[in-house]
Amino acid sequence: MNKYRGRPDAVRSLFQDTEVHRDVYIDPELFELEMEHLYANTWVYVGHASQVPNKGDYYTTTVGTQPVVMVRHTDGSVKVLYNRCPHKGTKVAGEVCGNTGKFFRCPYHAWTFKTDGSLLSVPLKKGYDDAAFESFEASRGMAPVPGVHVYREFVFCRLNEEGVSFEAFFGESLTTIDNMVDRSPEGRLEVAGGVLRYLHHCNWKMLVENQTDTCHPMVAHESSAGTAVRVWKEAPEGTPKPMAVELYAPFVNSYEFFEGMGIRVWDHGHGHTGVADSIHAAYSPAPGYWEQMVAAYGEERARNILGDVRHNTVYFPNIMVKGPIQTLRRFLPIAADKTLVESWTFRLVGAPDLLLERTLMYNRLVNAPTSVVGHDDLEMYERAQEGLHSRGRDWVNVARLYDPAERGQINVATNGTNEWQMRNQFRAWVRYMTASMKEERT
Amino acid sequence: MKSFSDKQLVEFVYAEARMLDERRFDDWLNLFMDDAHYWMPLGANHTDPLLQTSLMYEDKLLLRVRIERLAGARTFSQQPRSRSHHLLQAPGVETSDRDAGRYTLRTAFHYIETRLDVQTLYAGWATHELVAVDSALRIALKRIDLVNADAAFGSINLFM
Numbered sequence: 082m083n084k085y086r087g088r089p090d091a092v093r094s095l096f097q098d099t100e101v102h103r104d105v106y107i108d109p110e111l112f113e114l115e116m117e118h119l120y121a122n123t124w125v126y127v128g129h130a131s132q133v134p135n136k137g138d139y140y141t142t143t144v145g146t147q148p149v150v151m152v153r154h155t156d157g158s159v160k161v162l163y164n165r166c167p168h169k170g171t172k173v174a175g176e177v178c179g180n181t182g183k184f185f186r187c188p189y190h191a192w193t194f195k196t197d198g199s200l201l202s203v204p205l206k207k208g209y210d211d212a213a214f215e216s217f218e219a220s221r222g223m224a225p226v227p228g229v230h231v232y233r234e235f236v237f238c239r240l241n242e243e244g245v246s247f248e249a250f251f252g253e254s255l256t257t258i259d260n261m262v263d264r265s266p267e268g269r270l271e272v273a274g275g276v277l278r279y280l281h282h283c284n285w286k287m288l289v290e291n292q293t294d295t296c297h298p299m300v301a302h303e304s305s306a307g308t309a310v311r312v313w314k315e316a317p318e319g320t321p322k323p324m325a326v327e328l329y330a331p332f333v334n335s336y337e338f339f340e341g342m343g344i345r346v347w348d349h350g351h352g353h354t355g356v357a358d359s360i361h362a363a364y365s366p367a368p369g370y371w372e373q374m375v376a377a378y379g380e381e382r383a384r385n386i387l388g389d390v391r392h393n394t395v396y397f398p399n400i401m402v403k404g405p406i407q408t409l410r411r412f413l414p415i416a417a418d419k420t421l422v423e424s425w426t427f428r429l430v431g432a433p434d435l436l437l438e439r440t441l442m443y444n445r446l447v448n449a450p451t452s453v454v455g456h457d458d459l460e461m462y463e464r465a466q467e468g469l470h471s472r473g474r475d476w477v478n479v480a481r482l483y484d485p486a487e488r489g490q491i492n493v494a495t496n497g498t499n500e501w502q503m504r505n506q507f508r509a510w511v512r513y514m515t516a517s518m519k520e521e522r523t
Numbered sequence: 524m525k526s527f528s529d530k531q532l533v534e535f536v537y538a539e540a541r542m543l544d545e546r547r548f549d550d551w552l553n554l555f556m557d558d559a560h561y562w563m564p565l566g567a568n569h570t571d572p573l574l575q576t577s578l579m580y581e582d583k584l585l586l587r588v589r590i591e592r593l594a595g596a597r598t599f600s601q602q603p604r605s606r607s608h609h610l611l612q613a614p615g616v617e618t619s620d621r622d623a624g625r626y627t628l629r630t631a632f633h634y635i636e637t638r639l640d641v642q643t644l645y646a647g648w649a650t651h652e653l654v655a656v657d658s659a660l661r662i663a664l665k666r667i668d669l670v671n672a673d674a675a676f677g678s679i680n681l682f683m
Binding site: 273274275276277278279280281282301303304305307308309311312313316323325326329421426434437438441442444445446449450451453455456457459460461 | 574575599674
């Protein structure tokens with residue numbers, strides 16, 4: 082008998098206000114259910130429209146474990162299609178990115194499809210009876226993902242036909258994307274630099290939780306950021322502080338700093354650290370940038386945009402955005418114990434190159450497979466992934482600063498070390514795991 | 524200025540790799556000029572380490588941080604330690620300006636990093652830009668181009 086499939090009550094029982102059952106991280110059946118339900122009921126980030134600027138440009142990726150292709154259609158809109166030939170199942174688009182022209186052509190039997198997925202032509206079509214062919218699923222072409230929403234060039238999709246609307250799902254949380262885009266004097270971002278890809282042998286949710294875990298940096302990153310600060314102190318007096326030290330040092334700020342930084346919790350599992358202050362607040366100014374921003378927005382608005390220094394914004398289920406340093410991380414689930422982390426970077430169009438330089442430095446110092454900060458974190462995730470197989474304890478604790486009255490509250494700012502955002506994610510996890518799950522009678 | 528024969532240049536590259544495999548990191552770092560960099564670009568055609576993404580683009584300060592971190596009591600990702608093994612093809616001298624004391628060598632390599640029971644093989648090419656300083660060779664730039672630099676990797680803990 083299945084432990085969780087067809088048993089929504091069993092799934093609900095995995096989260097108990099302040100505790101999460103270990104199966105949530107290690108059970109392959111739950112992972113399959115996440116792919117079928119959680120990743121189909123929620124709005125999942127696919128890519129950025131600047132990756133497909135011209136008609137026919139495409140980018141292949143996954144939503145959950147579903148292979149998809151994001152493509153600029155001939156009418157200029159962005160489509161997301163399942164990357165699967167309706168004929169024999171072959172993935173139609175093979176490269177990570179490219180231009181397919183006016184249509185996709187399957188490399189196996191040369192069936193062709195318009196860039197909205199509809200069937201264009203089939204070689205030697207006389208081999209099929211016309212009326213019968215129309216009745217085949219294959220005649221409908223490559224399946225489009227039913228829900229696609231582009232918000233300020235960020236492309237999200239919902240795999241299920243029915244469900245929560247984009248606006249209701251993200252609500253106020255979109256202000257983080259707004260802030261990142263508004264930091265461009267032209268109000269525009271472009272994917273730039275190149276994506277870092279780091280394979281993790283742990284469950285994807287550990288990474289999502291870590292984004293708002295403000296009690297680990299001073300401990301886990303003592304080895305990297307702490308060493309950087311120590312080595313820097315040995316430099317001769319008067320040496321200008323290098324950008325790398327400016328980026329590393331705040332990781333080992335005190336508990337009090339992270340408490341004061343604050344955390345804000347939104348509905349549907351979204352939330353962010355860095356309400357009043359953040360580790361990104363004290364970077365040196367880039368010459369000329371402030372003047373550009375004032376020219377574009379006026380002084381007051383420019384000050385508001387640059388004064389909003391949100392640290393990590395979790396867009397449930399599986400991305401994190403840093404507005405002040407223009408990065409977006411995707412935590413791509415592969416298996417219960419395997420996650421691919423992609424760290425993307427953006428150019429603020431019209432802003433000084435120094436800002437992109439800093440963004441790329443941050444990305445390689447913190448998010449690369451060669452990053453010592455990344456090494457600190459991954460070691461902890463992988464130890465947890467192994468440790469959770471222990472039957473000595475069943476639960477993971479997320480109770481810090483728990484208040485029973487928090488349930489149902491949204492758009493609330495609180496102490497930066499509160500684990501409310503983790504609990505918020507698990508409430509959303511239960512909700513979207515069970516939203517489309519039918520009780521099976523046994 | 525002392526001029527170096529091809530054989531001496533090649534031996535420098537072998538000796539440098541051996542220092543890494545023998546964990547003589549302080550000696551290794553001393554090979555680098557004060558303004559030197561260790562660079563692992565994300566693409567073989569990359570030319571700009573600042574505005575294109577790299578796996579590593581580190582000056583001596585950041586390399587020093589790495590080396591000191593490896594010895595740290597709370598560096599849990601190196602408990603137990605990683606070990607490395609370089610297998611080098613014969614380095615080729617690509618450019619050699621004996622008057623200016625500047626040399627470039629290119630070396631195909633297989634590099635193995637191992638920790639606990641996992642052993643990972645990486646393959647690529649190392650480019651050494653060397654400078655004669657007094658009577659010794661120093662590194663101005665060590666560039667590592669992995670054959671699959673844009674692939675998804677697990678942690679790469681040591682130096683190639």
